[in-house]
Amino acid sequence: MKFVKQSLLTVLLTSGLASGAALAQAQDTQKTASAAAQQEAAPQIDVSEQQVENFVEAYVAVQTIAQQYQPQIQTAGDKAKAAExxxxxxxxxxxxxxxxxxKLGEYKQIALAANQSESLRKRIAAEISEVTQSQQG
Structure with missing residues (x-):
């Protein structure tokens, strides 16, 4: 895996968290609109170190899947194939x-909280950096 510079990692993390939150939100259809709005407004959650590790593992996997499918979707040829x-x-x-x-809801909450909390975002970025460095070696 290529070396990821910290500034690029921060950009990917910030944009990826937003897309990850959108994915989780789309998958989590059982919540009411008002409950979702409250969570998006100010998710005040304590995130344990284990949750950060799990989130990073999921985040890296989601980004890898997105990178694998994006070229296929763009060259699908028709809307039905792209949707599939x-x-x-x-x-x-x-x-x-x-x-x-x-759970999908937990992933979404952590992503939303990271978008609003610099300290959580830094914890996640540090963990992503650690994971990508370990994958290099």
Whole structure:
């Protein structure tokens, strides 16, 4: 895996957290609109170190799946095939998240909280950096 510079990592983390939150929100259809609005307004949660590790594992997996499917979706040729590929990607992303031990709602809450909390964002970025460095070696 290529070396990821810290500034690039921060950009990816910030943009990826937003997309990860959107994915989790799309998958978590059982919550009411008002409950979702309250969570997005100010998710005040304590995130344990284990939850950060699980989130990072899920985040890296989701980003990998997105990178694998994006070229296929863009070159699908027709909307039906593109939609089918998007659904496959969403299913794999959902599985990747839940395989870490997180529920989709937890993943979403952590992503939203990281978008609002610099300290949590830094914890996640440090963990991502650690994971990517260990994958290099």
């Amino acid at each position: 590929l998007q659904e496959q990607a969403r299913g794999k992303m959902k599985t990747a998240i839940t395989d870490t031990g997180l």
